[in-house]
Amino acid sequence: MTITKTKTKTDSKALTERVAQLEDENAHFRQEKDDLKRIEERLRTLLNLVDNAHSMVFQLSTNGVIEFVSPGVKKIYGYEPDELIGKLIEKITPLSELPKVVKALKRALSGETILNLEIGQLDSNGGIVIAEINGAPVIRDDKVIGMQGIIRDITTRKKAEEAARDSTLKLIKAMEDTMQAMAMIVEMRDPYTAGHQRRVAQLAVAIAQEMGCTPDQVTGLRLAGLIHDIGKVRVPAEILTNPDGLSDAEMAIIKMHPRLGYDVLKTLDSPWPIAEIVNQHHERIDGSGYPRGLAGKDIILEARVLAVADVVEAITYQRPYRRALGIDKALEEISKHKNILYDAAVVDACLKLFTERGFRFQ
Numbered sequence: 023m024t025i026t027k028t029k030t031k032t033d034s035k036a037l038t039e040r041v042a043q044l045e046d047e048n049a050h051f052r053q054e055k056d057d058l059k060r061i062e063e064r065l066r067t068l069l070n071l072v073d074n075a076h077s078m079v080f081q082l083s084t085n086g087v088i089e090f091v092s093p094g095v096k097k098i099y100g101y102e103p104d105e106l107i108g109k110l111i112e113k114i115t116p117l118s119e120l121p122k123v124v125k126a127l128k129r130a131l132s133g134e135t136i137l138n139l140e141i142g143q144l145d146s147n148g149g150i151v152i153a154e155i156n157g158a159p160v161i162r163d164d165k166v167i168g169m170q171g172i173i174r175d176i177t178t179r180k181k182a183e184e185a186a187r188d189s190t191l192k193l194i195k196a197m198e199d200t201m202q203a204m205a206m207i208v209e210m211r212d213p214y215t216a217g218h219q220r221r222v223a224q225l226a227v228a229i230a231q232e233m234g235c236t237p238d239q240v241t242g243l244r245l246a247g248l249i250h251d252i253g254k255v256r257v258p259a260e261i262l263t264n265p266d267g268l269s270d271a272e273m274a275i276i277k278m279h280p281r282l283g284y285d286v287l288k289t290l291d292s293p294w295p296i297a298e299i300v301n302q303h304h305e306r307i308d309g310s311g312y313p314r315g316l317a318g319k320d321i322i323l324e325a326r327v328l329a330v331a332d333v334v335e336a337i338t339y340q341r342p343y344r345r346a347l348g349i350d351k352a353l354e355e356i357s358k359h360k361n362i363l364y365d366a367a368v369v370d371a372c373l374k375l376f377t378e379r380g381f382r383f384q
Contacts, residue, residue, distance in 0.1 A: 076094070076097055076098060076174065076175040077094055077098075077172050077173060077174040077175070078091055078092045078093075078094030078095045078097075078098055078172070078173050079091070079092040079094070079170070079171075079172055080092075080095075080157075080170065080171060080172075080173055081160065081168055081169070081170040082111060082127060082168050082169045082170070083167070083168045084127075084131055084166070084167065084168055086110050086111045086112070086123075086124070086127060087108065087109070087110055087111075088106050088107055088108065088109050088110070088111060088113075089107065089108075089168065090103075090107065090170075091103045091106050091107060097175070098145070098151060098153070098173065098175045099114055099143070099144075099145045099146055099151065100145045100146030100147060101114075101145075101146050105146075111123055111127075113144075114143045114144050114145075115141075115143055115144065116142060116143070116144055116150070118142075119141050119142050119143065122139070122141055123141065126139055126155065126157065126169075127169055130157055130158065130159045130166075130169035131159060131166050131168075131169065132159075132166075133159055133166065134159070135156075135157070135158045135159075136155060136156060136157040136158070136169075136171065137156055138154055138155075138156065139154065139155040139156075139157075140152065140153070140154055140155075140176070140180075141153055141155060150177075151175060151177055152175070152176050152177040152180045153173050153174065153175060153176065154173070154174045154176045155171060155172075155173050155174075156171050156172050156174075157169050157170060157171025157172075158170065158171060193293075194241060194245075197245050197292065198244075198245065198248070201245055201248040201249040202248060204249050204252050205219050205220070205248055205249055205252070207252075207255055208251050208252060208254050208255055211254070211255065211259050211262065212254060212259065212262040212263060218251070218335060218336070218339065219247065219248050219249065219250060219251055220248065221335045221339075221383045221384075222247050222250065222328065222331045222332050222335045223243075223244050223245075223246075223247025223248045223250075223331075224247075224383065224384060225331040225334060225335060225372070225375075225381070225383065226243050226244070226247045226327050226328050226331035227240055227243060227244045227247070228375055228379075228381055229327050229330065229331060229368060229371045229372050229375065230243050230324075230327050232371040232372075232374060232375055232379070233327070233367060233368070233371045235323070235327075238293075238294070239323070239324060241294060242292075242293075242294030242295060242296060242299065242324060243299065243324045243327060243328065245292075245294060245296055246294070246295075246296045246299035246300055246303075246324065246328060247328055247331065249283070249287070249296070249300065250283065250299070250300050250303050250328060250332065251279060251283070252282075252283045252286050252287065252300065253278070253279035253280055253281065253282030253283030253284070253285075253286065253300070254279045254282075254283075255282075255286075256278070256279070256282045257275055257276060257278070257279055257282075258275070261275060261276065277304070277312045277313060278313065280300060280301050280302070280303060280304050280312065280313050281301060281313045283297075283300040283301065284297050284298070284300055284301035287300055295322065295324065298322060298325070299322065299324045299325050299328060301313070301314075301325075302314075302316060302321050302322060302325035302329075303325050303328040303329050303332055304329065304332075305317075305321045305325060305329065306329070306362075306363040306364070307321070307326075307361060307362060307363055307364060307365055308362055308363060310363070311329075311363075321365075323365075326364070326365040326368050327365075327368050329364060329365075329368075330356055330364050330365070330368045330369060330372050331372070333352065333355060333356060333364070334349070334352040334353070334355075334356060334372060335352075335383070336352075337351055337352035337355055338351075338352045338383070349376065353372075353373060353376060353377075356369045356372060356373070357369065357373065
């Protein structure tokens with residue numbers, strides 16, 4: 023009788039423990055199910071956000087077959103997802119752009135991440151869509167089985183950038199025409215400087231490019247170079263063309279031309295600091311220049327470049343008061359006064375142009 027009661031108590035306890043265990047497992051299962059549901063909702067929300075932003079999620083196989091595209095494909099390419107799934111990527115890729123896609127797929131299959139790849143693709147009507155692709159390898163069981171990522175339609179943005187670029191080019195052309203016209207006024211009054219400003223601009227641009235300056239800096243420097251002596255229109259012609267040398271008083275007048283040029287150009291509506299480049303092109307690193315006696319980095323880079331180009335051209339070619347001294351003498355001058363009168367990096371770039379790059383004035 024005692025044995026039976028003990029066994030009953032044992033069985034009851036085991037049953038209770040098993041019920042508790044099953045309840046725990048069921049609770050864990052429900053938690054996993056809830057977690058999975060939340061993940062699915064998040065993925066669905068993410069896909070909706072991507073699709074509403076003129077983007078789409080995609081996945082390619084190792085041989086370039088489209089395995090998945092999100093509904094956003096309709097907005098970008100005009101296709102329903104089922105029309106592309108199972109098709110080769112060639113269906114939406116022009117022949118000219120196919121090598122770029124193949125290369126990107128190979129990179130992803132080798133484990134690389136593809137960032138901001140811009141590529142032209144075809145929509146359902148045969149029109150061109152400019153797409154930006156960000157992708158990564160799909161890895162399963164430590165093996166790369168494809169590529170997945172997001173494609174974003176950037177056609178509108180690229181067209182806007184192209185329009186802005188065209189507008190900028192038109193502005194530059196208009197500015198150049200203006201500068202050339204103003205330069206001709208200077209050269210009509212001082213025939214010895216005919217071509218001087220153009221040659222200075224040519225060398226200044228080459229130096230700036232050798233130094234790795236931005237395209238924007240190069241453009242501003244070219245425009246300033248074409249007109250850097252515009253202030254000489256306010257200097258009497260007999261001083262500009264005097265073959266006998268200048269008195270101290272006449273030299274003082276000549277030294278006013280950077281500031282006079284600045285006064286002419288300062289109201290010019292320009293995205294480049296043309297007036298300030300002109301104003302500073304006779305300043306020197308040690309502060310001995312004019313008109314403001316600026317020194318070192320207080321002189322803007324474009325003016326430091328223009329200063330060297332101006333000196334090299336001036337020594338190389340003839341002036342009313344002396345014969346042409348030649349390029350060797352000009353390079354000797356900037357080498358001798360490197361980091362004293364002239365910026366060291368600018369001098370090094372200029373010397374490299376003539377001694378290694380074969381630069382010559384045109």
